[in-house]
Every structure is written in C-alpha cells, then in structure tokens.
Amino acid sequence: MSNHDPHQPIVLGDEPEGIRRDLQQHSKTNFMRCLQCRACSSGCPVYFAMDLGPNRIIRLLQLGQFEQAMQNSTIWICVGCDTCSSNCPMAIDIPAVMDVLRQYALDMNASIPTPDIIGLHNEILASIERYGRTHKLEIMLRYKVKNKPWFEDMDIGIKMLSKRKLHLFPSKVKTTEDIREIFRTAKPISWPSEKRHEHI
Known part of the structure; x- marks a missing residue:
C-alpha cells in the first residue's frame, strides 16, 4: 500500500x-x-x-x-x-x-508494496515465452507452488474451469521460435540520464 x-x-x-x-x-x-x-x-x-x-x-x-x-x-x-x-x-x-x-x-x-506480484509477472512472461500466449491455469499453478496460497481463490478457479475460462492444456502460436527470439534479444531499458538517478 x-x-x-x-x-x-x-x-x-x-x-x-x-x-x-x-x-x-x-x-x-x-x-x-x-x-x-x-x-x-x-x-x-x-x-x-x-x-x-x-x-x-x-x-x-x-x-x-x-x-x-x-x-x-x-x-x-x-x-x-x-x-x-x-x-x-x-x-x-x-x-x-x-x-x-x-x-x-x-x-x-x-x-x-506487494513483492509477490513480481513472481506473478515473471510467470506470465515465462508462459508467453513458452507458448506465444498465456496459459492461465499453468501460470496460476506455478505461482501457487512458489508462494503457497493454495486454497486462497480455489472457488474462483473452479468457476472459471466450469465456464471454460481456464483450459487444461496450453495452445501455442505457430511461431513460438520467433517469440523466444524476441525474449533472447530483448535488452533492458537504457536510461540516458546521467548516473541512472542514484538518489531514488
């Protein structure tokens, strides 16, 4: 907060x-x-x-x-x-x-303020790198394995599965290798201002 x-x-x-x-x-x-x-x-x-x-x-x-x-x-x-x-x-x-x-x-x-959210962001990016799109069920499971909030929102997950909002198996884009190449060649932002604003 x-x-x-x-x-x-x-x-x-x-x-x-x-x-x-x-x-x-x-x-x-x-x-x-x-x-x-x-x-x-x-x-x-x-x-x-x-x-x-x-x-x-x-x-x-x-x-x-x-x-x-x-x-x-x-x-x-x-x-x-x-x-x-x-x-x-x-x-x-x-x-x-x-x-x-x-x-x-x-x-x-x-x-x-919420350090665990970094893990969620990383899982989303990893899913995109693997499949070219997000596999929500896998993202949720991987996140929960690392952070252990197993039963926190199970009721929502069951509802999403029943309404086919969550898929058991991932779907891939045809050009997954192109997606992985983007991740391999991606560079971090280079901040042009001097001393990278060390006072922050």
Missing part, C-alpha cells in the same frame, strides 16, 4: 527533469498533457484494487513525485487493457507509462 496520506498535500518533487524526460521517451507519450479529467480512473476495471487511480499516478509524475509513483501498488495492478487510453481525450498511453514505471522501479531497486 502507498505510504502517502491522502489527507496531506502532495509536495512538489526536486528530482531532475531528466527522470521525467526518460519516462516520456521510453513510454513514447507526453503525460504532461493530462487534464486530470479522471476519465481513465472512472473506466478502469481494476480501479477498486488500486491505492491511487491512474490519473493520480500521472499527477504524481507531473509534480515530480517519481519515487512515490514507483512505490505505489497501482503500477503493478494495472493489467494494460487500454481502457484508460481509449477514454483519454488527450490520447495519453497510460499503460505504456505504467509499464515503464515498473521497469524503472525494478531497475532502481525501489520498494515494491
């Missing part, structure tokens, strides 16, 4: 302009254009589970509060469904911003 008290004012950050420039360069979107109309948060299907809505994460970035944005659970809960971007009158690619913030948080060893 976020450490920020919503009843306290947000103080302008003193981080260098370089961090903001890096985030905008790698997300390929200008979040400074955000009008704070809240269309993104009002349409977000997982808003109820977030510490802060997408619009408030964008506002933190505008104010230079990069560390607070990175240490918030919202960037990890975002599922990248693009509902927010579709609603945005300024066409800001908010999921891209969230994705870069996640990479930035890992790169800078920022405090992550």
Whole structure:
C-alpha cells in the first residue's frame, strides 16, 4: 500500500527533469498533457484494487513525485487493457507509462508494496515465452507452488474451469521460435540520464 496520506498535500518533487524526460521517451507519450479529467480512473476495471487511480499516478509524475509513483501498488495492478487510453481525450498511453514505471522501479531497486506480484509477472512472461500466449491455469499453478496460497481463490478457479475460462492444456502460436527470439534479444531499458538517478 502507498505510504502517502491522502489527507496531506502532495509536495512538489526536486528530482531532475531528466527522470521525467526518460519516462516520456521510453513510454513514447507526453503525460504532461493530462487534464486530470479522471476519465481513465472512472473506466478502469481494476480501479477498486488500486491505492491511487491512474490519473493520480500521472499527477504524481507531473509534480515530480517519481519515487512515490514507483512505490505505489497501482503500477503493478494495472493489467494494460487500454481502457484508460481509449477514454483519454488527450490520447495519453497510460499503460505504456505504467509499464515503464515498473521497469524503472525494478531497475532502481525501489520498494515494491506487494513483492509477490513480481513472481506473478515473471510467470506470465515465462508462459508467453513458452507458448506465444498465456496459459492461465499453468501460470496460476506455478505461482501457487512458489508462494503457497493454495486454497486462497480455489472457488474462483473452479468457476472459471466450469465456464471454460481456464483450459487444461496450453495452445501455442505457430511461431513460438520467433517469440523466444524476441525474449533472447530483448535488452533492458537504457536510461540516458546521467548516473541512472542514484538518489531514488
């Protein structure tokens, strides 16, 4: 959970302009254009589970509060469904911003409010690398083997199986080798600003 008290004012950050420039360069979107109309948060299907809505994460970035944005659970809960971007009158690619913030948080060893979520993200990526798409049942089982929450949501899993939302066997794309090549050749983000923002 976020450490920020919503009843306290947000103080302008003193981080260098370089961090903001890096985030905008790698997300390929200008979040400074955000009008704070809240269309993104009002349409977000997982808003109820977030510490802060997408619009408030964008506002933190505008104010230079990069560390607070990175240490918030919202960037990890975002599922990248693009509902927010579709609603945005300024066409800001908010999921891209969230994705870069996640990479930035890992790169800078920022405090992550829900550490187990990294394991879930890794299992999703591993499934895509193996099959070219996600095999949800396998992802869930692998995650539970590592984290041991065996019976936490078994009722939901049974309902999903009964409605054929979970498949027992994975389906593969025809070009799985091409997908694996993408993973092999993928390089981490290279932050151009000096000293990789060591103060974060």
